[in-house]
Amino acid sequence: MSNFENIILEQLQDSIYCLTINRPKVLNALNKQTITEMAAAIDIVAEDGSARVLLITGSGEKSFVAGADISQMQTLTALEAKSFSEQALATFRRLELLDIPVIGLVNGFALGGGCELAMSCDFIFAAQNAKFGQPEVGLGVTAGFGGSQRLPRLVGRAMAMEMLVSGRMIDAQEALQRGLVNHVYPQAQLLEEGLNMAKKIVKNGPVAVKLTKELVQRGQDLDLENACAMESSLFGLCFASDEQKEGMSAFLEKRPAKF
Numbered sequence: 001m002s003n004f005e006n007i008i009l010e011q012l013q014d015s016i017y018c019l020t021i022n023r024p025k026v027l028n029a030l031n032k033q034t035i036t037e038m039a040a041a042i043d044i045v046a047e048d049g050s051a052r053v054l055l056i057t058g059s060g061e062k063s064f065v066a067g068a069d070i071s072q073m074q075t076l077t078a079l080e081a082k083s084f085s086e087q088a089l090a091t092f093r094r095l096e097l098l099d100i101p102v103i104g105l106v107n108g109f110a111l112g113g114g115c116e117l118a119m120s121c122d123f124i125f126a127a128q129n130a131k132f133g134q135p136e137v138g139l140g141v142t143a144g145f146g147g148s149q150r151l152p153r154l155v156g157r158a159m160a161m162e163m164l165v166s167g168r169m170i171d172a173q174e175a176l177q178r179g180l181v182n183h184v185y186p187q188a189q190l191l192e193e194g195l196n197m198a199k200k201i202v203k204n205g206p207v208a209v210k211l212t213k214e215l216v217q218r219g220q221d222l223d224l225e226n227a228c229a230m231e232s233s234l235f236g237l238c239f240a241s242d243e244q245k246e247g248m249s250a251f252l253e254k255r256p257a258k259f
């Protein structure tokens, strides 16, 4: 699908897409071109009205994404570095605001920009060999793709601070215990488990799933009163859809819903 060099975008089933970062020789490090290609892939998925779930993973068995490409960053000027950060932040934000669930399948190292990409997914499944970390301070820089903001929101300020200032990597079990990942699976099962979850999501009302994502993503940055008011509005909006009529009729008629 399309002429990408550094990523693969494929449809695993009609409505389930998988985006693979594909630079295994450098452990799938993210350079500028890779992020540009990711943005184009997100456009393709966003424009396909039948798309229902996006999976994101890395090529090979060693690494999800080992960070931003250090060889490309080494010689950046301050303004170029700021622009690189902004390009990735905008692309990752599009994943959060994409109107379908995005599942990160972390199949190895998720370091720096890789951890930040994983955290921009709606939730993460990890392989047993996954390792998460923000080692940027060891390179003399801060996090630049959202890690200093998303990590504290996911694991709490104190744990995030520990990881961000020490660069300590955590393994899949610790990531599970800290609430960074939802499940840990053997490497060979990771894609299958991601696909199984995607199939479960696809069985539900597509509009309800999209509105649920909007509520969670947009609601977390609002105060509780406004967030709950948004929930009432979107809940009410569901009653304007055929989906609500079919879902509730199917329950009362004791048959599976046809969405």
Ligand code: HXC
Residues within 6 Å of the ligand: 025, 026, 027, 029, 066, 067, 068, 069, 070, 071, 081, 084, 085, 109, 111, 112, 113, 114, 135, 136, 139, 143, 144, 145
């Ligand atoms: C460029 C990278 C890379 C990276 C690995 N490689 N990570 N190249 N950028 N982020 C390359 C190595 O140079 C090497 O190339 C090849 O991939 C294999 O890596 P090795 O180091 O030989 O593998 P191993 O010894 O198993 O160590 C794995 C590793 C290590 C622990 C993941 O590669 C590592 O520490 N990588 C860097 C991790 C990191 O610091 N990430 C944060 C980047 S900063 P050759 O040619 O030698 O085979 C960041 C900031 C984001 O992400 C914000 C920016 C605005």
